Amino acid sequence: MAEKRDLLDDLIDIQQDWASVSNPLGGIADTLAADPSKVRQFDPSEFKERPRVNSIFCLRVSSGRDDVCSRCLDVCPVDAIQIKGAAIKVLDSCRKCGLCTMACPTEAFLVQRIMAKQLYDKIVRVASAYEQCYVTCTRAIGRLPKDNEVVLPCVGAMPTEVWHALLSEFDNVSVYLPLGICDRCRTTTGEAAYVDQIGQAEEWSGGSVGLEVDEGQMTHEQTRAYKRGQFVNSMVQAGQTALLAGNPSLLGAKAVAQRIQDHSRKITSMQRELERMVGDKTTANRRRVLTQKRKTLLTTLQGRPRLARPIVLDVPSCDPSRCTMCGDCVKACPVHACDLDAGGRFSVEAAYCLNCGACAKVCPEGALTMVAGDPQQLVVRDEEAERRARAAAKQREQVQKAKEEGKRQLKRGLDILERLADD
Numbered sequence: 430m431a432e433k434r435d436l437l438d439d440l441i442d443i444q445q446d447w448a449s450v451s452n453p454l455g456g457i458a459d460t461l462a463a464d465p466s467k468v469r470q471f472d473p474s475e476f477k478e479r480p481r482v483n484s485i486f487c488l489r490v491s492s493g494r495d496d497v498c499s500r501c502l503d504v505c506p507v508d509a510i511q512i513k514g515a516a517i518k519v520l521d522s523c524r525k526c527g528l529c530t531m532a533c534p535t536e537a538f539l540v541q542r543i544m545a546k547q548l549y550d551k552i553v554r555v556a557s558a559y560e561q562c563y564v565t566c567t568r569a570i571g572r573l574p575k576d577n578e579v580v581l582p583c584v585g586a587m588p589t590e591v592w593h594a595l596l597s598e599f600d601n602v603s604v605y606l607p608l609g610i611c612d613r614c615r616t617t618t619g620e621a622a623y624v625d626q627i628g629q630a631e632e633w634s635g636g637s638v639g640l641e642v643d644e645g646q647m648t649h650e651q652t653r654a655y656k657r658g659q660f661v662n663s664m665v666q667a668g669q670t671a672l673l674a675g676n677p678s679l680l681g682a683k684a685v686a687q688r689i690q691d692h693s694r695k696i697t698s699m700q701r702e703l704e705r706m707v708g709d710k711t712t713a714n715r716r717r718v719l720t721q722k723r724k725t726l727l728t729t730l731q732g733r734p735r736l737a738r739p740i741v742l743d744v745p746s747c748d749p750s751r752c753t754m755c756g757d758c759v760k761a762c763p764v765h766a767c768d769l770d771a772g773g774r775f776s777v778e779a780a781y782c783l784n785c786g787a788c789a790k791v792c793p794e795g796a797l798t799m800v801a802g803d804p805q806q807l808v809v810r811d812e813e814a815e816r817r818a819r820a821a822a823k824q825r826e827q828v829q830k831a832k833e834e835g836k837r838q839l840k841r842g843l844d845i846l847e848r849l850a851d852d
Contacts, residue, residue: 473567477525477582478540482517485763486537486718488787490515492761497787500532506617526616527586531626534783535763536720543581545721546696548591550689552579556599557685560650563641565605568614575649578605585622589629590722594729596636597736603639605647633739692728699728703809707778711759711768717781718764727780730808737804743784744802747775751796758788758797779806 484490488498489512501510509523517537529538541547556562559577566584574580581587584604595602604623611620627638641647700719710716719727730737745758745767754773759765766781767788777788779802789797 471573476567476580479519479523479525480530480538480540483537484515484517486535487517491763492787492791494791497790501529504528504532504618524616526583528622531586531588534785543586545591545725548587549594549725552595554685555579556602558651561648562602563605569606569610577649583616583619585619588722589626590726592627592630593633594725596630596634597729597733603641605641608642634736696724696728699731699809703780711765712770715765727807727809731811734808737808740804742802742804743799744779744782745777745788745797746800748796751794753794757791761787761791
């Protein structure tokens with residue numbers, strides 16, 4: 430259903446039309462007059478970066494075994510990763526596709542621009558301001574991207590947790606990939622990666638990612654709310670505050686920035702609350718670690734607990750009769766989700782556990798097995814939100830009581846008037 434237009438929409442159209450009349454060539458003349466050597470050209474390398482490696486977080490390194498995890502090796506399309514002992518090397522043959530950063534559960538591979546938080550913030554800015562946000566890759570776009578196109582080294586580099594967070598908030602995020610583009614790409618594992626990541630995110634969130642294969646069908650229009658907000662902000666800056674009289678709280682760049690800041694505060698608050706609930710250290714004084722992907726997932730679920738239901742959560746379960754307290758399970762967990770206290774009791778904090786199964790694989794006695802856990806354990810209580818909800822409920826109750834008392838007083842008054850009239 431189309432939104433009803435008003436005077437502000439007409440003023441925005443007039444402003445845009447005037448800009449077109451004032452500059453009929455739309456910047457083409459400026460481009461032609463510019464020094465060709467200074468005109469920015471599309472360079473795929475600007476969107477790619479060889480990953481840095483923090484071997485401390487590698488499951489193979491922490492466990493000392495090669496059979497606990499091979500996700501980075503399996504997803505790398507050119508076998509550019511070598512793991513020997515405690516050393517991890519990314520070879521010069523690396524395609525900088527970013528798939529290893531997506532696949533590694535412990536985030537041992539780091540590329541700053543495609544880390545979960547950075548990806549989320551970037552796409553939120555676009556999805557909040559434009560009618561459609563397109564996630565694409567360097568091979569598909571082949572030109573300088575427009576403002577509502579988010580270019581990744583490979584679409585498969587974006588993890589499920591980020592897709593899940595975006596789909597829980599937006600319905601205007603699409604992938605742009607021309608037909609057959611992945612068939613001609615040397616990142617041969619990329620297509621399977623993004624199909625798996627998006628498919629799981631859609632299953633968890635109940636949302637869906639759009640797909641555009643025809644560049645001619647792409648839209649680059651800003652949303653009505655964003656244009657209105659930007660127009661009002663420009664008028665305020667020009668001193669024409671009279672236009673604000675009937676248009677309070679309109680969205681614009683400031684509102685989008687505020688949304689990003691609010692999400693960052695939610696992550697910090699969620700982590701603080703989680704640490705208050707379960708502690709930030711194990712009994713051996715090892716600090717528990719939340720990966721960016723896990724922070725993104727937990728923050729999404731905190732605001733929308735119902736989204737936890739479809740999530741499959743496999744966690745380790747211990748048979749104490751077989752446990753010898755060797756501690757291999759604890760050593761194998763680089764995020765310290767597992768704990769083994771002095772009394773020999775094994776425990777795991779589901780919110781920190783990455784469900785990798787390394788602890789079960791390294792247990793020499795087979796005391797640990799991976800079992801289906803309760804996904805509601807991933808929902809971190811938001812005490813501040815609960816407090817506000819209780820306060821709002823109490824206020825509603827007080828208002829209702831006041832209304833009922835008012836009705837009783839009114840009825841009593843009417844009864845008195847009727848008796849006086851009868852007398």
